[in-house]
Ligand SMILES: [Zn+2]
């Protein structure tokens with residue numbers, strides 16, 4: 509058992525995983541999320557501030573949903589985030605496509621850089637065998 513105080517209402521609850529929010533509040537947030545999603549669908553081009561006021565949701569919460577890729581906004585929407593890599597406007601997640609590609613390339617080159625190391629180990633493994641043959 510892992511008892512924690514809900515970050516939202518302060519009630520004690522049995523914490524399992526995810527944000528430190530009790531099941532009741534989690535449900536309320538989920539309901540809010542559906543409301544926000546619906547509002548954005550019905551009002552094309554709304555900004556975060558407007559949604560925040562209309563649905564009485566924290567702008568930070570809306571940004572969090574966008575970052576989590578839970579909310580995806582349309583091409584002409586004013587709901588915009590900035591790429592954490594280069595600051596370019598993006599519609600969801602944390603990075604723009606260009607930064608995502610860059611990161612994938614960097615990751616690939618790290619993998620390649622590690623390759624010679626594993627290959628280098630092979631001759632060491634072979635040497636005891638050679639000694640054995642010499643005896
Ligand atoms: Zn709560």
Ligand SMILES: [Zn+2]
Pocket residue numbers: 591592593594595596603604605606607608
């Ligand atoms: Zn970027």
